Amino acid sequence: MKIILSMLATLSVIGIVSGGGLAMVSSWADPLIAANKKAATEQAIFQVQTAAKDYKKMESVEYELYKVFDESGNAVGYALPWEGNGFQGKIRIMIGLSADAATITAIEILEQVETPGLGTKIAEDPFRGQFEGLPADPQVDWVKGAPPTRENEVQTITGATISSKAIVAIVNDGISQLRSDLASGEDMAQGGAQ
Amino acid sequence: MKKQVTLFTEYTKGVWDQNPVFKQVLGMCPALAVTVSAMNGIAMALATTFVLTFSSLIISLIRKVIPTQVRIASFILIIATFVTIVDLVMRAQFPALSKELGPYIPLIVVNCLILGRQEAFSSKNTPGRAVLDSLGMGTGFLIALGSLGGIREILGSRTFLGLQVMPNAFDPWLVMILPAGAFLSLGLMMGFLNHMNLRRKDREERELVARHLQEPKMSLEHGEEVKSWS
Numbered sequence A: 001m002k003i004i005l006s007m008l009a010t011l012s013v014i015g016i017v018s019g020g021g022l023a024m025v026s027s028w029a030d031p032l033i034a035a036n037k038k039a040a041t042e043q044a045i046f047q048v049q050t051a052a053k054d055y056k057k058m059e060s061v062e063y064e065l066y067k068v069f070d071e072s073g074n075a076v077g078y079a080l081p082w083e084g085n086g087f088q089g090k091i092r093i094m095i096g097l098s099a100d101a102a103t104i105t106a107i108e109i110l111e112q113v114e115t116p117g118l119g120t121k122i123a124e125d126p127f128r129g130q131f132e133g134l135p136a137d138p139q140v141d142w143v144k145g146a147p148p149t150r151e152n153e154v155q156t157i158t159g160a161t162i163s164s165k166a167i168v169a170i171v172n173d174g175i176s177q178l179r180s181d182l183a184s185g186e187d188m189a190q191g192g193a194q
Numbered sequence B: 001m002k003k004q005v006t007l008f009t010e011y012t013k014g015v016w017d018q019n020p021v022f023k024q025v026l027g028m029c030p031a032l033a034v035t036v037s038a039m040n041g042i043a044m045a046l047a048t049t050f051v052l053t054f055s056s057l058i059i060s061l062i063r064k065v066i067p068t069q070v071r072i073a074s075f076i077l078i079i080a081t082f083v084t085i086v087d088l089v090m091r092a093q094f095p096a097l098s099k100e101l102g103p104y105i106p107l108i109v110v111n112c113l114i115l116g117r118q119e120a121f122s123s124k125n126t127p128g129r130a131v132l133d134s135l136g137m138g139t140g141f142l143i144a145l146g147s148l149g150g151i152r153e154i155l156g157s158r159t160f161l162g163l164q165v166m167p168n169a170f171d172p173w174l175v176m177i178l179p180a181g182a183f184l185s186l187g188l189m190m191g192f193l194n195h196m197n198l199r200r201k202d203r204e205e206r207e208l209v210a211r212h213l214q215e216p217k218m219s220l221e222h223g224e225e226v227k228s229w230s
Helices: A002-048 A119-123 A125-131 A161-184 A187-194 B008-013 B028-033 B038-061 B068-093 B095-104 B108-110 B110-120 B127-157 B177-215 B215-229
Strands: A054-057 A066-069 A074-085 A090-098 A103-111 A140-141 A154-155
Touching: A002 A074, A002 A090, A002 A103, A002 B068, A002 B095, A002 B127, A054 B038, A074 A103, A074 A161, A103 A125, A119 A125, A119 A161, A125 A154, A140 A161, A140 B008, A140 B095, A140 B110, A154 B110, A161 B038, A187 B068, A187 B095, B008 B127, B028 B127, B028 B177, B038 B095, B038 B108, B038 B110, B068 B108, B068 B110, B095 B108, B108 B127, B110 B127, B127 B177
Parallel strands: A140 A154
Antiparallel strands: A054 A066, A066 A074, A074 A090, A090 A103
16 A cells, blocks of 8 residues: 555656646747747748748638738738648648739748658759749649640659659649639638738 | 776766667667768757756656656656657757657657666666766767768768768769668678677787786896896
8 A cells, every 4th residue: 555655656746747847848948939830931931932022821711821912012922831642751832822823933842751862852943943933724734754845744753753743733732722712702812912 | 786887987888888879779769760961860869868867867866766666657757758848949949950850859758778777777876877877878879870870971962961071973872861771881880890899809818818828028028128228
């Protein structure tokens, strides 16, 4: 009986002290972590929308969506973080779109765990740059082993076809979701521009 | 039984003779998984050393209060607390590094190096010795992860600590940044170190034998030398 009590007491005391200590550290760290996350998102928005000077989070949709404005306050388009499955895990990208959601301004890879040296090339300019100013109407297509012949096509990376196709799929998925929301709610677009 | 180990040896044993990675083969998960670059290896080793040192100190201080039946549970609680602190601090102050090391920071909780040292050393020794032991093990871990990360980074991405050290003509060995590269480099490093150790032991033995065999002659030579000086 005595030993059971001492076991309970020891573990309880350690647990309470640990919990208290962690609460203190956490209350210091949480605002900093939130600020870091915000800074990372902000940086990605300005990378995909070079003309942007300001942005606003759209509250009318369930997912994250940012409407971006140039220096005189005109809406220049959207920045849409979207994720999907890559070759080895989740890929998260930021898609920059023109105001009519018909043209991609640029994309930026936020998170990926692709094969180093092969799949990771999706984040490098030879591939990523293909999306700059790419018409995405009705959607983006990919070609393998040859330079693109049509306007809305990108060429996949040799040795990383799955990763390349994953990016195209994520872009198309995100854009079609955004378009259906834009079409169904005209007031949503108005609401964001205030 | 009282230990007859000097404080200095308490520290140095972890650095070399009982190196956690090369000799005890502990902490393999972080040693293999995060060492794609020297910086990652060093950061991981520093985080582990921090957790190891502070948990050792606390556990060694309260070692007489913890009932033996719940000692492992208590150790894990204390270790997990320090790991969470490291995780929070890294995410707050070094977001880039924290992203890179990702899930491996929380996994320090179950690093067998840390739990092993608590069970084998801190729970049986004074706080001073426990801290020295932890710092030594941490230094050994740092040397191992730093060199492993360095080798993989130089061969796999031509850089060291982010600076290019290999010419562009050198084609990076992609395999070195892939998991297979970790096994290859660790295996070769361990083999090389063991080989050097065996050679050193062999030489020491030969010298010992030779000294015994040449004892009379040597003392004579020694005497002559002394004479010629005076």
